[in-house]
Amino acid sequence: MVPPLTLTVQAAYAPAFDGSLAFTHLTAQCSFGARPPGSDNLSLCRNYIAGCLTSYGWHVTFQNFTYIDVGCTNVICRWGPSENASLVLGAHYDTRPRADQDSKPENRMKPIIGANDGASGVAVLIEFANALPEAVRQSVELVFFDAEDSGGINGWQWIVGSTYYVEQLSAERKNTIRAMILLDMVGGAGLRLLRETTSIKSLQDTVWSIAQELGYGETFLNENGAPIIDDHKPFLDSGIPSLDIIEHDPFPWYWHTLEDTPDKCNATSLDVVGEVVETFVVQYAGKPTTFSPDTTLLPYAAAAIVLLIISVAAFSRVRRR
Numbered sequence: 001m002v003p004p005l006t007l008t009v010q011a012a013y014a015p016a017f018d019g020s021l022a023f024t025h026l027t028a029q030c031s032f033g034a035r036p037p038g039s040d041n042l043s044l045c046r047n048y049i050a051g052c053l054t055s056y057g058w059h060v061t062f063q064n065f066t067y068i069d070v071g072c073t074n075v076i077c078r079w080g081p082s083e084n085a086s087l088v089l090g091a092h093y094d095t096r097p098r099a100d101q102d103s104k105p106e107n108r109m110k111p112i113i114g115a116n117d118g119a120s121g122v123a124v125l126i127e128f129a130n131a132l133p134e135a136v137r138q139s140v141e142l143v144f145f146d147a148e149d150s151g152g153i154n155g156w157q158w159i160v161g162s163t164y165y166v167e168q169l170s171a172e173r174k175n176t177i178r179a180m181i182l183l184d185m186v187g188g189a190g191l192r193l194l195r196e197t198t199s200i201k202s203l204q205d206t207v208w209s210i211a212q213e214l215g216y217g218e219t220f221l222n223e224n225g226a227p228i229i230d231d232h233k234p235f236l237d238s239g240i241p242s243l244d245i246i247e248h249d250p251f252p253w254y255w256h257t258l259e260d261t262p263d264k265c266n267a268t269s270l271d272v273v274g275e276v277v278e279t280f281v282v283q284y285a286g287k288p289t290t291f292s293p294d295t296t297l298l299p300y301a302a303a304a305i306v307l308l309i310i311s312v313a314a315f316s317r318v319r320r321r
């Protein structure tokens with residue numbers, strides 16, 4: 001007798017992330033005003049982030065450093081005191097000291113509120129810390145970077161806080177981090193996320209396919225955008241597979257202007273990104289998955305090396321004659 005066919009249907013994971021709660025974290029940060037490095041407003045914002053995370057049970061540490069005489073602080077959050085999370089999720093919490101892209105010249109020396117550029121990524125991470133099932137929290141380290149967005153002003157570089165964070169990682173710790181995901185400018189109304197092209201493709205493909213499965217293909221577009229220098233770069237440079245989730249190519253029209261205010265953002269965009277990242281973490285936490293660097297260029301690199309060897313050999317033979 002043919003045994004009856006049994007189908008086991010695994011229930012899809014239902015993310016707990018709440019975009020409306022995330023939006024309250026976005027407006028709360030903006031209520032402190034512009035938040036450039038070293039400012040009192042940024043200290044208030046830092047204490048707000050630390051207060052939220054502590055209330056959800058996370059261990060919070062401040063990583064202090066000085067850059068061009070300004071005191072800066074990365075905020076590092078772990079589930080338990082040990083440093084063994086395999087995923088790092090990051091966002092910058094500082095805002096640009098000058099609205100240098102503003103259409104009005106008289107605004108260009110003023111600091112921005114950074115509702116999207118700064119507060120949106122932080123808002124998602126705060127609600128993520130609340131929504132993530134406790135069983136997988138020890139797999140994740142949440143890092144709020146200082147000093148990302150002052151590049152080109154008063155001699156400052158971009159991505160100063162994330163660069164310092166990676167410099168401080170021991171070789172052993174670097175080996176335990178399997179992936180890093182950065183959230184930057186993820187709160188704009190009508191969010192359109194292109195694929196940032198320095199990110200590791202296998203990690204990006206995994207996140208993008210989760211977005212498709214959740215029905216968010218109109219936000220996570222299957223289209224390549226430009227390469228961006230952002231807080232994932234120091235991780236990439238040190239060999240950690242990393243992904244930047246950022247609205248770019250084009251940046252929203254109000255990028256680095258005084259118009260980057262909460263009315264340009266909404267709970268829906270935060271919710272879509274939060275649900276996708278939560279689902280990714282639940283699926284991949286505890287699994288031995290590794291995200292290898294891209295191999296698509298390897299055949300070209302190999303061909304170039306062979307050509308080089310042949311030309312050197314031919315050249316030295318001609319010289320010997």
Ligand code: 1BN
Pocket residue numbers: 117149151158184185228229230
């Ligand atoms: C992202 C948000 N960035 C700045 N604000 C990174 C960046 C650096 C984008 C340089 C364009 C140029």
Ligand code: ZN
Pocket residue numbers: 096117149256
């Ligand atoms: Zn910026």
